[in-house]
Amino acid sequence: xxxxxxxxxGVDVGGTKVVAGLVDSDGKVLSRERxxxxxxxxxxxxxxxxxxVIASVLAKGDASKKIEAIGVCSPGPLNPKTGVVLxxxxxxxxxxxxxxxxxxxxxRVRVKVDNDANAAGLAEALWGAxxxxxxxxxxxxxxxxxxxxxxxxxxxxxxxxxxxEGGHLSIDHNGPKCGCGKRGCIEALASGPAIARxxxxxxxxxxxxxxxxGGNVDAVTSEIVGQAHAAGDAIAREVLAExxxxxxxxxxxxxxxxxPDVMIVGGGVAAILEPWFAEIxxxxxxxxxxxxxxxxxxxxxxYGEDAGIAGGxxxxxxx
Amino acid sequence: xxxxxxxxxGVDVGGTKVVAGLVDSDGKVLSRERxxxxxxxxxxxxxxxxxxVIASVLAKGDASKKIEAIGVCSPGPLNPKTGVVLxxxxxxxxxxxxxxxxxxxxxRVRVKVDNDANAAGLAEALWGAxxxxxxxxxxxxxxxxxxxxxxxxxxxxxxxxxxxEGGHLSIDHNGPKCGCGKRGCIEALASGPAIARxxxxxxxxxxxxxxxxGGNVDAVTSEIVGQAHAAGDAIAREVLAExxxxxxxxxxxxxxxxxPDVMIVGGGVAAILEPWFAEIxxxxxxxxxxxxxxxxxxxxxxYGEDAGIAGGxxxxxxx
Numbered sequence: 001x002x003x004x005x006x007x008x009x010g011v012d013v014g015g016t017k018v019v020a021g022l023v024d025s026d027g028k029v030l031s032r033e034r035x036x037x038x039x040x041x042x043x044x045x046x047x048x049x050x051x052x053v054i055a056s057v058l059a060k061g062d063a064s065k066k067i068e069a070i071g072v073c074s075p076g077p078l079n080p081k082t083g084v085v086l087x088x089x090x091x092x093x094x095x096x097x098x099x100x101x102x103x104x105x106x107x108r109v110r111v112k113v114d115n116d117a118n119a120a121g122l123a124e125a126l127w128g129a130x131x132x133x134x135x136x137x138x139x140x141x142x143x144x145x146x147x148x149x150x151x152x153x154x155x156x157x158x159x160x161x162x163x164x165e166g167g168h169l170s171i172d173h174n175g176p177k178c179g180c181g182k183r184g185c186i187e188a189l190a191s192g193p194a195i196a197r198x199x200x201x202x203x204x205x206x207x208x209x210x211x212x213x214g215g216n217v218d219a220v221t222s223e224i225v226g227q228a229h230a231a232g233d234a235i236a237r238e239v240l241a242e243x244x245x246x247x248x249x250x251x252x253x254x255x256x257x258x259x260p261d262v263m264i265v266g267g268g269v270a271a272i273l274e275p276w277f278a279e280i281x282x283x284x285x286x287x288x289x290x291x292x293x294x295x296x297x298x299x300x301x302x303y304g305e306d307a308g309i310a311g312g313x314x315x316x317x318x319x
Numbered sequence: 320x321x322x323x324x325x326x327x328x329g330v331d332v333g334g335t336k337v338v339a340g341l342v343d344s345d346g347k348v349l350s351r352e353r354x355x356x357x358x359x360x361x362x363x364x365x366x367x368x369x370x371x372v373i374a375s376v377l378a379k380g381d382a383s384k385k386i387e388a389i390g391v392c393s394p395g396p397l398n399p400k401t402g403v404v405l406x407x408x409x410x411x412x413x414x415x416x417x418x419x420x421x422x423x424x425x426x427r428v429r430v431k432v433d434n435d436a437n438a439a440g441l442a443e444a445l446w447g448a449x450x451x452x453x454x455x456x457x458x459x460x461x462x463x464x465x466x467x468x469x470x471x472x473x474x475x476x477x478x479x480x481x482x483x484e485g486g487h488l489s490i491d492h493n494g495p496k497c498g499c500g501k502r503g504c505i506e507a508l509a510s511g512p513a514i515a516r517x518x519x520x521x522x523x524x525x526x527x528x529x530x531x532x533g534g535n536v537d538a539v540t541s542e543i544v545g546q547a548h549a550a551g552d553a554i555a556r557e558v559l560a561e562x563x564x565x566x567x568x569x570x571x572x573x574x575x576x577x578x579p580d581v582m583i584v585g586g587g588v589a590a591i592l593e594p595w596f597a598e599i600x601x602x603x604x605x606x607x608x609x610x611x612x613x614x615x616x617x618x619x620x621x622y623g624e625d626a627g628i629a630g631g632x633x634x635x636x637x638x
Contacts, residue, residue: 077610135477147576151470158454158578160611165575168608171503173490173568180608182571184490249492252501256484257466257576259477289487289499291396292479 007065008316009057011050012116012308013037013074015090020053021306022061023313027127029306033057039093046093047102054107069110070103071315073119073308080161083113112315116140118155118164119311120266120303121148126314128302129264137260138301139166140267144179145187149258154318167191171249186250190243192222192269198239199225208233226272244276245283251298252287259290266301274300326384327635328376330369331435331627332356332393334409339372340625341380342632346446348625352376358412365412366421373426388429389422390634392438392627399480402432431634435459437474437483438630439585439622440467445633447621448583456579457620458485459586463498464506468577473637486510490568505569509562511541511588517558518544527552545591563595564602570617571606578609585620593619 010029011020018037022030033056038045050072058067075088083100085091100111114122121130121138130136136150147166149156157163167187168180175184188194199220203210209228213219228236251263265273277298284293303310329348330339337356341349352375357364369391377386394407402419404410419430433441440449440457449455455469466485468475476482486506487499494503507513518539522529528547532538547555570582584592596617603612622629 149576151475156470156577159580159615160578162609162611163576163578165578165608168575169572170568171489171492173565174493182606182608246492249489253488254576256487257468257482257573258475259479259482259484261478287501289484289501290481292481296478 007061007067008069008071008313009054009067010309010311010313011054011070011072012312013050013072013091014308015039015075018049018053019309020050020057020312021309022057022065022067023310025317027123027310027314029303029309029313031057031060032306032309033060037091039091041093043093043095043097046091046097047099050103051106067107067109069112069316070107071112071114071119071312072099072103073114073116073311073315074099076115077162078113078115080112080114080118080155080157083111085113110316112312112318114155114311114315115146115161115164116308116311117146118148118157119315120301120307121150121164121264121311122155122318123303123307123310123314124264124266124301125150125153126317127310129299130262133261135258135260136262136264137166137254137258138264138266140301140307141191141265141269141273142267143192145191146267149260166254169250169253171246171253186246189246190250195222195225195239195243195269195272196220198242199236202235202239204235207235209236222269222272226269229272229275240272240276241279244273244279247273248280248283249287251280252284252293255284255288255290255293255296260296263296263298264301265298266303266307270300326380326386327388327390327632328373328386329628329630329632330373330389330391331631332369332391332410333627334358334394337368337372338628339369339376339631340628341376341384341386342629344636346442346629346633348622348628348632350376350379351625351628352379356410358410360412362413362416365410365416366418369422370425386426386428388431388635389426390431390433390438390631391418391422392433392435392630392634393418395434396481397432397434399431399433399437399474399476402430404432429635431631431637433474433630433634434465434480434483435627435630436465437467437476438634439620439626440469440483440583440630441474441637442622442626442629442633443583443585443620444469444472445636446629448618449581452580454577454579455581455583456485456573456577457583457585459620459626460510460584460588460592461586462511464510465586468579485573488569488572490565490572505565508565509569514541514544514558514562514588514591515539517561518555521554521558523554526554528555541588541591548591548594559591559595560598563592563598566592567599567602568606570599571603571612574603574607574609574612574615579615582615582617583620584617585622585626589619
């Protein structure tokens with residue numbers, strides 16, 4: 001077993017920006033830097049964005065703190081064993097790009113690469129809401145739904161690193177079509193855009209949501225649904241109740257297959273879902289055959305905006 | 320790590336019978352005994368059935384072969400860590416019965432207990448069709464659908480031992496009601512009784528299946544559907560095609576979440592499904608977002624009738 005590093009750089013690559021920060025071995029995020037992600041100038045352009053943000057982190061860091069590893073989370077698909085980024089739809093700069101190897105040569109440290117939901121789930125398991133639990137099911141609800149399965153402090157990768165795509169676990173084979181081509185994926189039913197779609201379909205001319213969207217139906221977002229619900233809007237409540245019913249059914253399936261020790265939700269839409277946790281708990285016994293499913297905690301992720309930085313860093317601390 | 324035993328007794332407890340056999344460390348089933356399972360005379364009656372069948376195995380065994388452990392597979396729910404059988408619906412004799420402890424005191428050997436699909440999956444992973452694969456997804460199709468997840472040669476148990484209930488992973492939250500109370504569980508769509516139900520709903524007066532059932536609609540079974548299909552019956556083909564579509568969709572979900580290295584099917588209905596493996600492979604790319612899902616082998620279980628004995632035995636060889 002390798003010695004655990006004391007300080008690492010966690011890097012979070014997105015389609016439009018890269019953020020990075022210094023993270024210690026307790027999972028504390030000590031700094032945050034960001035730069036635009038250059039995706040239109042080939043692989044060197046993309047790598048350049050990472051070099052730039054890492055340079056900022058190093059420049060602002062305490063010189064006494066030796067960086068012992070770099071962990072990067074990135075949209076998939078990618079190979080977490082080799083650190084090769086395959087062909088993420090929103091990272092056209094990288095096609096079969098050996099990201100871990102390139103960074104390792106540049107910085108002469110150990111480099112780990114994994115997909116964003118896996119990495120964020122690992123950070124929660126090691127240092128966040130999942131600390132102390134053996135089997136952690138993490139899901140992040142935002143523009144999509146990503147999931148990460150962490151077993152005994154290690155990401156469960158499956159055959160090629162493509163496991164943990166629970167957002168495409170379908171609960172309705174006749175349901176609405178998902179961006180992936182399948183029908184009834186929970187991503188197509190409960191992601192931010194799916195919540196907004198449900199709301200748009202129910203809007204009436206005098207709806208509070210329409211007002212919040214400046215009268216523009218297309219400007220209704222999941223945030224607006226959350227705001228309207230908080231203000232007592234009945235349609236927003238209906239939209240969220242339907243979404244929660246689907247999420248509960250999906251979680252029941254996850255429990256029947258995986259019976260995790262804890263379920264953790266992160267992502268931009270998590271705050272909108274949080275007021276419904278009690279409702280999910282009430283629904284679960286009807287959604288799972290597990291007589292003790294109600295004992296499994298459903299918790300908010302602890303790393304909000306820092307999920308990517310902490311996730312990248314966590315990869316360096318995986319046994 | 321304990322020394323691997325050389326010979327163990329594998330015991331398979333069912334609602335009507337108990338079978339048991341001697342199994343060596345290569346998973347070879349060397350003998351088979353059976354006796355009725357007594358479920359109406361309290362816990363001692365049930366235990367008596369096990370003692371009887373184990374006595375038969377020992378009496379017929381070679382005296383030079385020392386038995387080093389006993390492994391029992393049983394209908395769940397049960398606690399695989401403690402070997403306590405909780406409250407299986409079809410084993411009314413045992414309620415919170417410490418089966419492992421009772422047998423260990425009687426025979427003075429190590430005793431392991433687990434549920435039948437987990438145990439059969441482990442036997443396939445260690446010695447059967449899953450040998451050499453790291454992540455094994457096993458499913459057994461019979462009167463129900465049971466599943467077992469084996470990771471690195473160990474059963475994945477989840478929080479309380481209730482993981483791996485993939486038969487109740489639903490693909491249709493509005494679908495037909497399952498015996499468990501949920502809707503659209505694959506067990507309600509593709510088990511033997513579900514196949515028979517599909518057939519009964521499609522029967523015409525001159526159907527070959529009705530003839531095979533002696534004119535009695537209620538006597539149509541999945542075996543008859545399989546026979547009729549083999550003989551070229553169009554309705555039987557339609558029934559199985561629909562079943563296979565649902566099974567493929569379900570397997571696509573399993574792949575998206577778990578990306579196993581291999582999928583293995585056992586149980587009484589597996590032989591009826593086997594002619595459709597190519598069809599399942601053709602369908603999988605539309606049922607999973609995994610671009611390499613087609614590379615995951617779908618294999619027939621190697622332990623047919625011996626699944627329970629081998630499964631029980633395999634528990635003794637788990638690291």
